[in-house]
Amino acid sequence: MSILINKDTKVIVQGFTGSEGTFHAEQCMAYGTNIVGGVTPGKGGQEHLGKPVFNTVKEAVASTGATVSMVFVPPAFVGDAVMEAASAGIELAVIITEGAPVKDMQAAKACAVKNGMMTIGPNCPGIITADECKIGIMPGNIFKKGNVGLISKSGTLTYEGANQVVNEGYGITTAVGIGGDPIIGLSYKQLLKMFQEDPETEAIVMIGEIGGDLEIQAAKFIEENITKPVVAFIAGQTAPKGKRMGHAGAIISGTAGTAKEKMDALESAGVKVVVSPAEIGKAIKEVLS
């Protein structure tokens, strides 16, 4: 078992024939991901990496039965691509591209929600179910199969966390990089719930960052709903206070979003909070033994 994706998941790539799309689609296929085709407008009918290319997501879905899309289009086209996927009946879009305008993502997310499509990202490493399916840009070899679920805002801390879990003799069910942009898709709450319901996952690593209040909300959710052990690290305890212009951002969330606030909230929700990412592996060993 795993969450969201497995070896049978049919995946298409939006931005399939571009250099990034090509490189990472190849890596994903080498990992075992069932990529069934891709979309590049104007190149429909061609073949790329041995898979069919379509002009539209609608055609790709009709022809391949794909349910998940990996989005690699350039930043200015991300909003459009996500809305196309949502309108074509895709169930999950994994958005890797960095630098999509916030206004575009706001509209795209609203469209996804309306069409019942889940999203991950943007600006994230993607999602991986160990030894089965990788949809993203993470180095697949460090994710050995096991019983720990991982959720992280940061890409490289996803790798660091997974690596430590593996080095302690444990492994990963599914790891998800949710991204740290102002508008993101699946967040801690929904993924924590999925890991709670996944029979194979026995513990969860949650990696957060300063800013915003998602981790605070997650702490409340964990207290009320999660019975599996959770290990958390919040990056940015030593980050300098940002030089800001206005105050509106802090008022809106009702929190300054400091690492300390988040660590305290998680700790009082019963989470094992570590002060350095170097302690994640040890903490997992502790909660699982």
Place this chain on the structure above:
Amino acid sequence: MNIHEYQAKQIFQKYGVPTPRGIIANTPDEAVANAKELGGKIWVVKAQIHAGGRGLGGGVKLAKSIDEVRELADEILGMTLVTHQTGPEGKLVQKVYIEEGANIVDELYLSVVLDRAAEMPIIMASTEGGMDIETVAAKTPEKIIKVAVDPAYGFQGFHGRELVFGLGITDKAEQKKMIQFASKLYKLYMENDAEMIEINPLIKTAEGDFLALDGKMGFDDSALGRHPDIEAMRDISEEDPDEREASQYGLSYIALDGEIGCMVNGAGLAMGTMDTINYMGGTPANFLDVGGTANAQTVAKGFEIILKNPNVKAIFVNIFGGIVRCDRIANGILEATKLVDVNVPVIVRLDGTNAPEAAEILKNANIDNIITATDLGDGAAKAVAAAKGE
């Protein structure tokens, strides 16, 4: 990207959001000429820097004569203004805005910002203008009115009514003016990909008009490509020169006041590395994210920027390669030792994509002050020890 008050007001005026009249000045002579052109008997001389709290810091002053305009402009231009938002080093004032005085009878607060939880813009208003609004929000949250606007439907009549009744505005004409003010502000927020607009205070004049007496605006950097007019407002003198140089090489750099230089891939791991150094009793000298496209040249540049800081006693290179290939980083370190005089110990931890090749490269180079580390904890411990001269 942030802009100055006078630039924000130019945008306000373009959209019909009322402001007092004002003209920007670079010298006391220009300030005097501007005051004469504006006419009247009272002028406000306002320092233009990218930070709030200018009034308390002595950067906003009232002049009651043309001579006083010259005196104040002379005093404020060239001063280093320190406010609670500039950091202790302050900011050099290079421009002053000369604005006509206004008959203020009331001070309000109005802002538009993205509500991340609601995933839509929110308009916030308060009767407590001219105050530190974060204190108002903390102590009397009921005095902050919040109205979320879904861009799918735009600013509707009810949004306006919630605002004016919430602010206790009862006069019909005034209600209409305030609703128009807020609706235009929302429009300019959306059309320019703004990240934040804040007006504090928004004043009511004796004549019953509402004016933006201040204006702060920030924009979504990812959307600047489609707003060349906004991008042209960038003031590079407001940016740290080292941070700017770093960004030209795809590096994200922020100077800190510790002793251990850091070079890391990814913002999260970079912060995590600083946290670990701190946890082990050291102090980070900087935040440096080499990004996803790091190569030999960018790594060498990173070393150069880190070593400009005389406080640096050791450098910790911590890379977990995903897209970034460790062998390229290793070559970059070797390149850097040829280009820059690396006179401090360099602790190197390379993990992930092509890590074995990288280890081989560093081993064969056999450079005295390069110390390899097996993992994050080991690397941080060695860096802290090296910085202490152990």
